Amino acid sequence: MPESYKQDIRHLPLFANVEETNFRALMRGAYVQNFPPRIDLIHENEPPDFLHVVLSGSVDLFSAWNGRETSMATVRPVSTFILAASVRNLPYLMSARTLEKSRIALIPSQDVRAVFSEDGAFAQAIVAELAQCYRAVVKNTKDLKLRTSLERLANYLLRQQERTGSLEFDLTTEKRRLASFLGMTPENLSRAFKGLEPYGVKVAQNHIVITDLEDLTRYAKPNPLIDNYSA
Amino acid sequence: MPESYKQDIRHLPLFANVEETNFRALMRGAYVQNFPPRIDLIHENEPPDFLHVVLSGSVDLFSAWNGRETSMATVRPVSTFILAASVRNLPYLMSARTLEKSRIALIPSQDVRAVFSEDGAFAQAIVAELAQCYRAVVKNTKDLKLRTSLERLANYLLRQQERTGSLEFDLTTEKRRLASFLGMTPENLSRAFKGLEPYGVKVAQNHIVITDLEDLTRYAKPNPLIDNYSA
DNA sequence: AGGCCGACTTGATAAATGTCAAGTGAGCGA
DNA sequence: TCGCTCACTTGACATTTATCAAGTCGGCCT
Numbered sequence: 001m002p003e004s005y006k007q008d009i010r011h012l013p014l015f016a017n018v019e020e021t022n023f024r025a026l027m028r029g030a031y032v033q034n035f036p037p038r039i040d041l042i043h044e045n046e047p048p049d050f051l052h053v054v055l056s057g058s059v060d061l062f063s064a065w066n067g068r069e070t071s072m073a074t075v076r077p078v079s080t081f082i083l084a085a086s087v088r089n090l091p092y093l094m095s096a097r098t099l100e101k102s103r104i105a106l107i108p109s110q111d112v113r114a115v116f117s118e119d120g121a122f123a124q125a126i127v128a129e130l131a132q133c134y135r136a137v138v139k140n141t142k143d144l145k146l147r148t149s150l151e152r153l154a155n156y157l158l159r160q161q162e163r164t165g166s167l168e169f170d171l172t173t174e175k176r177r178l179a180s181f182l183g184m185t186p187e188n189l190s191r192a193f194k195g196l197e198p199y200g201v202k203v204a205q206n207h208i209v210i211t212d213l214e215d216l217t218r219y220a221k222p223n224p225l226i227d228n229y230s231a
Numbered sequence: 232m233p234e235s236y237k238q239d240i241r242h243l244p245l246f247a248n249v250e251e252t253n254f255r256a257l258m259r260g261a262y263v264q265n266f267p268p269r270i271d272l273i274h275e276n277e278p279p280d281f282l283h284v285v286l287s288g289s290v291d292l293f294s295a296w297n298g299r300e301t302s303m304a305t306v307r308p309v310s311t312f313i314l315a316a317s318v319r320n321l322p323y324l325m326s327a328r329t330l331e332k333s334r335i336a337l338i339p340s341q342d343v344r345a346v347f348s349e350d351g352a353f354a355q356a357i358v359a360e361l362a363q364c365y366r367a368v369v370k371n372t373k374d375l376k377l378r379t380s381l382e383r384l385a386n387y388l389l390r391q392q393e394r395t396g397s398l399e400f401d402l403t404t405e406k407r408r409l410a411s412f413l414g415m416t417p418e419n420l421s422r423a424f425k426g427l428e429p430y431g432v433k434v435a436q437n438h439i440v441i442t443d444l445e446d447l448t449r450y451a452k453p454n455p456l457i458d459n460y461s462a
Numbered sequence: 463a464g465g466c467c468g469a470c471t472t473g474a475t476a477a478a479t480g481t482c483a484a485g486t487g488a489g490c491g492a
Numbered sequence: 493t494c495g496c497t498c499a500c501t502t503g504a505c506a507t508t509t510a511t512c513a514a515g516t517c518g519g520c521c522t
Contacts, residue, residue: 065377066452084362093369123354130361131315137368138324145414146296221297
């Protein structure tokens with residue numbers, strides 16, 4: 001694997017404090033692969049052969065049941081996915097596909113588990129990562145159960161506003177996927193955007209302009225225990 | 232703390248392999264308290280002073296936003312809750328209240344974090360526990376997003392059927408709380424029970440009889456990646 | 463036993479969300 | 493530039509779910 005990729009991975013909180021020898025051991029079995037857009041990387045219920053690291057591009061985590069499908073999360077560089085399945089050696093709960101041309105590092109789960117049981121710093125980093133993932137999903141559940149779809153969209157827009165630090169931004173994801181992520185149909189998302197117009201939201205294509213942040217905030221009632229993804 | 236409680240805690244997977252000295256250190260600062268029913272134990276957004284262990288009784292984890300409230304999970308003996316907040320030292324995402332008279336052990340989070348950074352076995356057990364919690368919440372999200380409320384109830388009943396190993400069982404929870412847990416109103420749960428009658432479900436008070444397991448299963452389409460809480 | 467309380471149920475209605483089918487419009491290649 | 497494609501939008505309608513207001517029923521206290 002090229003040295004620069006190794007450095008990207010090395011800088012992830014998950015690997016930053018791993019013993020050098022252990023990190024080398026992890027990298028020895030790992031390899032990097034380029035994928036075109038819309039390629040299935042893993043399928044739910046498969047055994048977790050690899051821990052995946054998104055180096056560039058983006059990946060959609062989704063799940064299906066009984067002919068229905070829903071988008072669970074988007075993974076952007078540089079971060080890992082399906083850590084829980086890898087360390088527990090349990091089947092994937094979600095499928096993953098590239099959204100765009102993406103570069104992915106694959107680290108054999110077996111190596112991850114081996115180093116995990118040897119390296120205290122790695123174990124601690126895994127705890128931090130899993131706790132963070134757990135809390136993110138709990139927040140998502142609260143979002144789904146406590147809010148209407150209009151409120152979910154309003155808060156999503158406020159999070160984007162905060163992330164970009166601007167009152168004007170482009171959606172980073174297809175509307176159909178956004179709809180699925182927010183737990184609604186594309187048709188409903190269209191209407192929801194209309195429904196937020198009175199609160200100062202202007203939509204043209206992928207471009208969003210928030211003309212009345214205060215009004216939107218008053219409607220959305222954002223809450224750090226739901227909307228702050230990093231705490 | 233009485234020795235028998237310590238043994239209950241010691242036998243939890245989370246503590247089973249902790250060094251004896253470290254376990255003693257954890258127990259030194261810990262204490263056990265008895266609570267009457269319907270007592271608030273913790274409130275979301277508070278700092279995580281204690282890791283809680285339910286020794287007897289049961290505890291409801293719930294969350295509120297904008298005047299609405301939803302039940303997230305029920306904790307039954309012997310198990311812990313709010314581990315993620317404790318180890319990360321981040322505010323609770325959920326509130327907790329006793330459902331019935333309950334005995335709870337409280338272990339100072341500070342001690343948990345101290346032992347965690349010293350004791351490899353504890354760190355590994357925490358990883359296992361967090362991964363399991365994470366996967367449980369992911370399954371719950373899939374249940375919510377991919378199924379109608381009728382389907383959620385049908386699968387809930389099948390899980391109870393499996394758990395008890397009998398076609399006849401009592402609901403272990405108030406219907407109003409079950410409704411909230413399943414993401415619907417009590418009124419709707421009532422109607423949902425009616426709606427499952429054609430598939431061989433008989434309800435009298437808290438007592439459930441499944442008269443046609445095959446038919447119910449055909450309707451519910453249970454899936455281990457959603458319904459198997461232990462994998 | 464009588465009667466109260468609280469949880470659940472039921473019915474009527476409203477609101478939210480999904481479905482289907484027909485548009486619209488931006489982007490892109492010939 | 494034309495016209496195709498594909499995502500998105502719109503409208504009409506169906507379904508699901510929530511809300512509100514009476515009920516019913518069992519458990520429990522006196």
